[in-house]
Amino acid sequence: MANKNLRIREKTIFDGIFSKYILKFLFSLWFKVAGWKLCTATPEGAGITIAAPHTSNWDFVYALGAAILQDVKIYFSIKDSMCRIPLLGRWLMYLGAMPIDRSSTGxxxxxxIKQFIETQKGKRVFFLFTPEGTRGGVAKWKTGFYHVAQGCALPIFLAKVDYLSKETGVFHIFKLTNNKDDDIQAMQASYKTVYGKYPTKQLPPYQGRMPSIGDKEAAIIRALYAINSIKGVATKMEISAKAKIGELSNTMFDFLIDNGLIEQGFLERAEITYQLTLAGKGCYLHLYSQDNLLARPNG
Structure with missing residues (x-):
């Protein structure tokens, strides 16, 4: 007789008194003593969550702490056969293992995931992937998470464990476009300012902290993010109208260009236009990691 297909377990370590009170208290105390903080805005509902950079087993511990403190349920993929091992399998499923059977009958x-989220209306459920796939150095990301997000019609939540700023949690909701390569590069760009426990092993490589910018520079980036999703480039006048701010100085634009956040081009009539670089899109994700996490870029 064929083995019965295993399904995602609804009740896990994230449910019940142990998690809601005991673990939450312990993680709260630990984070306070160690100086760690949470990304303050946590998205509602379900999403495919990528966690990067992944260079240490401690990454999962901090991610677990963030999830418990913010009432999030985490699920992670694992081979179906592992979940069938007596005792170990039950423990893995309790921790949030999502059994994957790649056979023709599985x-x-x-x-x-689609069937499971139908039963989880209104709950914070994150399906966790590590695009680097291992704690060691890698040459490229595994992009299976992208295809899962497409197939499930779910947003991608970008999560981090930053050992320099001591901040962990989801910092942005990334909505997919029709350009996979561009999306992946933009997501990677957002992680270039995140410092892993062992930064020499992370991908993409750590490139230093995000440039310190003011409100008007942030408004320019947000306006360009909205305009770029529609027409690709914009003039200073269009940016000003979209950003709803008055005079835009050349100094502000020069600063953003020098830091690789926007780039300059020309229209046929020789009017200067601007667009975001991939790094600029990544910078946008960090800029709006707090109060504006859930705000629509083109709203």
């Missing part, structure tokens, strides 16, 4: 990952 329920696919996308279909399993």
């Amino acid at each position: 329920l696919g990952q996308v279909e399993q």
Whole structure:
């Protein structure tokens, strides 16, 4: 007789008194003593969550703490066979393991997630992926998470464990476009200012902290993010109208260009236009990691 297909377990370590009170108290105390803080805005509902950079087993501990403190349920993919091992399998499922059976008779990952989230209306459920795939150095990201997000019609939540700023949690909701390569590069750009426990092993490489910019520079980036999603480039007048701010000085634009956040081009009539670089899109994600996390870029 064939083995019965395993499904995602609804009740896990994130449910019940142990998590809601005991673990929450312990993590709260630990974070306070160690000086760690949470990304303050946590998205509602379900999402495919990528966690980067991943250079240490401690990454999961901090991510677990953030999830418990913010009432989030985390699920992670694992081979179906591991979940069938007596005792170990039950423990893994309790921790949030999502059993994946890749045989012809198995329920696919996308279909399993789609069926599960139908039962989780209104709950914070994050399906966790580490695009680096390992704690060691890698040459490129694994992009299976992208195809899962497409198949499930879910946003991608970008999460981090930054050992320099001592901040952990989800810092942005990334909505997919029709350009996978561009999306992946933009997501990677947002992690270039995140400092892993062992930064020499992380991908993309750590490139230093995000440039310190003011409100008007932030408004320019946000306006360009909205305009770029529609037409690609914009003039200073269009940016000013979208950003709803008055005079835009050349100094502000020069600063953003020098830091690789926007780039300059020309229209046929020789009017200067601007657009975001991939690094600029990454910078946008950090700029709006707090109060504006859930704000629509083109709102």
